[in-house]
Amino acid sequence: MNQRLKEKIRAREAQICIIGLGYVGLPLAIACAHAGFSVIGIDNDKNKVDDINKGKTTNLDIDNDVLGTLITAGKIQAVSNFVHLNEMDVILVCVPTGLTKNFTPDLQHIQSVVTELSSKLRANQLICIESTVYPGTIEEIVIPALETSALRAEQDFYVCHSPERMDPGNEHFSTANIPKLVGGLGGGSLELGILFYSQIVPNVIPTSSLKVAELAKLHENSFRAVNIALVNELTLICDKVGVCVWDVLDAAFSKPFGIMPFYPGPGVGGHCIPVDPHYLEWTARELLSTTRLISAAGEINRNMPYFVREKIWRVCNVIHRVPSQSKILLVGMAYKKDTADYRESPALQLTELLLEDGVRVVYHDPFVPKVDTSSLHLTSAPLTKAEVEKADLVVITVDHSNIDYMWLVQTASKIVDTRDATRSIPNREKNVILL
């Protein structure tokens, strides 16, 4: 039955559909196109679709020229409707999965896509969920919804989970070279999933079930969350002891085994670390169990913007400024170095806290020209001498590589550096206070 689909995949004749053209979906579309496949990308954001079809994206990990060439060659086409779904052979779902305000999984985008898919499903399609989901989502939510089509999973169509593991801003690892986990509903799905992904990435790792793939992804991000919390907790202790946490970490990370570098900061952001561990937490709760370590890590990480605010208050005292009469320049609004993504960024929360204190907040981020959230509407100020000198205090919230930190340290009167971005600047202790 699926022999024809296998042949089409091997011959690069399989038509690929990617639903959700964001940080995950668009690089995946490019990887598929580079492997020789034709890709239709579906996104319900009409502006994004128009931009992509013009070869434009704000994703800094994507070269607009590369995207433009693939669009012009007809290898990638973006659309905002599902009309072509029936013609697709492999459908990869990369829509957002988040949290409700009570920290429970919010699968509304997956559910809406799956409803759309079930109305157009045909035999011999491979559906692969790339979005991060809690264990059991695919078997308990996705497959039953797809089977309302009267087609049967593993007999008529095939279902895999291949959680995306990308790391935005990472120069060494991208969609094309990160080992790809693939879990399948059964042997047929797994075989097709492995065959498909092997055309795109050099290293495909099968998992023994869908749930193993779902849980592996959640563990990877919980591992990061817990270790970041550990160094954030160390930061609070070092602050009390009066020792520089970065010196402690330099010393500790010189051990060649048994430890891995993780660094403190003003909090965690992005679409993974503040979200995914809560999927495990919620899963445990549903099963009348608990995740004590993950829950504690979340609490510690969420407290960091408050700690930075307190540190800022202390510095305001030293420079004889009342926070409510101060002007603070935040350098960095993205959630991490060298990305334009500011979703869940701790800099957003810090901005809100400082505004609550009556501080006049200005920000500069070379990658984030504007911030539009439900509560913040800001525009990045240029990083000029006049802007820096007008600020009572500069707070470095992200260590983007294209900021001239030497110049910043020479120009600003006082800096709170939450990322050790000024590490290589001589005599910085004169006006730089580290986290």
Ligand SMILES: NC(=O)c1ccc[n+]([C@@H]2O[C@H](COP(=O)([O-])OP(=O)(O)OC[C@H]3O[C@@H](n4cnc5c(N)ncnc54)[C@H](O)[C@@H]3O)[C@@H](O)[C@H]2O)c1
């Ligand atoms: N961003 C990362 O670094 C990263 C890394 C690994 C895994 N993930 C996971 O991958 C998934 C996608 O994340 P992302 O960062 O790419 O999100 P994103 O917000 O950047 O992109 C998702 C896209 O899906 C579109 N979309 C939403 N609902 C849709 C629908 N019903 N139909 C069509 N399009 C729809 C949105 O308009 C958006 O363009 C999430 O589950 C996330 O947790 C993200």
